[in-house]
Amino acid sequence: MERRPTIIDVAKAAGVSKSTVSLVLQRSPQVKEDTRIQVREAMARVGYVYNRSAANLRSASTGLIGLVINDLRNPFFTEFAASLQMKLAEEGYAVVLANINEDAEMQAKMIVALIEHGVSGFVVSPAYGAEDNTLEAIARAGLPAIQVFRKVDDRDDLFPFLAPDYQTGSRLATEHLYNRGCTQVAFVGGLADRAVTMERMSGYLEVTSQRGHEPIVITGAASHEFGVRGARDLYDNYPDVDGVLCFNDLVALGLMAGSQKLGRSIGKDLRVVGFDNIEGCLQSEPQLTSVSCGIPGFAEEISRRMLAWLNDGTPPELGGRTAVELVVRGSS
Incomplete structure (x- = not known):
């Protein structure tokens, strides 16, 4: 380019x-x-x-950062938004938040609106769809922008990307389930055509292949409701599955609830691991084992890189992955 x-x-x-x-x-x-x-x-x-707004920000003590989030109904993204807002506030910056509800058309409109309102930079957890034009308005405006969690634009010079190490998290979770005695492990949740689904599934596929097992994958919405349906699907069609890695905690919590209604004991008959380590993991019975993405630290890193970019005009060299950790609880 x-x-x-x-x-x-x-x-x-x-x-x-x-x-x-x-x-x-x-x-x-x-x-x-x-x-x-x-x-x-x-x-x-x-x-x-x-880029008048960025120039103004470099010479002023306060400014506005546009934060575009694909789905604030998911507590994972809510925690990130709150953590990033607090980190930026510590440095005298304000966040203008746009929830675009997994709607690429809404995303494009909100980005233009935020540009018109004079934001000096963007942090975007983008919705999928119309990827060719998703961030084009930001590029035309010449504003700094960092993609987080999902990558929909490959122009790393314009839109550097950072996400947790989903592959490692997936591998740790799958190995944990086998080490706990599971003989058949399934992966449930996440839309099949999404890059983030493939990343969160990749470690699972790696471990099952190493063990000579056929993968059992049930893809679908990343929601509690789909998790409930996934429990029925496993019960009816895969009765020998005794371990499940879910795309996220919402799916896992739904799968646990659905499985319990079908008479399966979580942590005994069926071991379950989620992804994201949202607060709801501590409220379930039993408590949900999950892959923690260290969101407060992740938000702090994004804040630091964005402010450095705004202040010295140099795009951050991102593209790497941040550490994850498996938090073991009663569900596995």
Whole structure:
């Protein structure tokens, strides 16, 4: 991808100095009107877009960060939003939150609205759908933006990405179930065409393959309701399954509830592990074993990287994965 034009490119095209271009961008009265027009025409020719909000933020003590979340009904994302808001607030920044309810069309509208309201940067946990255009408005505006948890745009120079190490978490959970004596382990939940589903399933597939077992996968919505339905599916069609790794904790809690209604004892007849370690894991009976993604620490890292980007203009080198941990409780 071609690099974005700079004020140096504008200065060369207009035949003026870089400082003159800066004065025009700052709307300084020191610049003559004909020079101002000359610079504006050069900006149009080279395709330069001035990121006024980011420039203002670098010279001010407060600013606005747009936080776009795919589904705030999921406590996992709610915890992240709250943690990030608190970390940014400690540095004098405010968060403008947009819940887009897994709707790519709504996401595009909200991103434009946030740009129009002068946010200086974005943290986006994106909805899937129309990936080619999901973040294009942010690119045109020249605003810093970090993708978290899900990656829908591969332009790492524009939209660096960071997520927990889902593959390792999946592997740890599956190995734990086999080590607890399970003989057939299934994976339940997550839509089949989603990259995040494949990541959270990857460690499971790795371990089952190493043990010479056929994977048993039931994909679907990442919801409590689907977990209840998954319990019935396992009971009717896979009666020998005695261990389950779920796409997330909502699915796991639903599967536990559904299995208990069918007379299965969780932690004995059926061992269950979730993913995300939401607060609800502690409220179930038995308490749910889950893969913790360390959300407070994750939010702190995102806050640190975003503020550094805004303050010095250098995109963070992300793309890695943050550590996860298996938290063992009564369900397994």
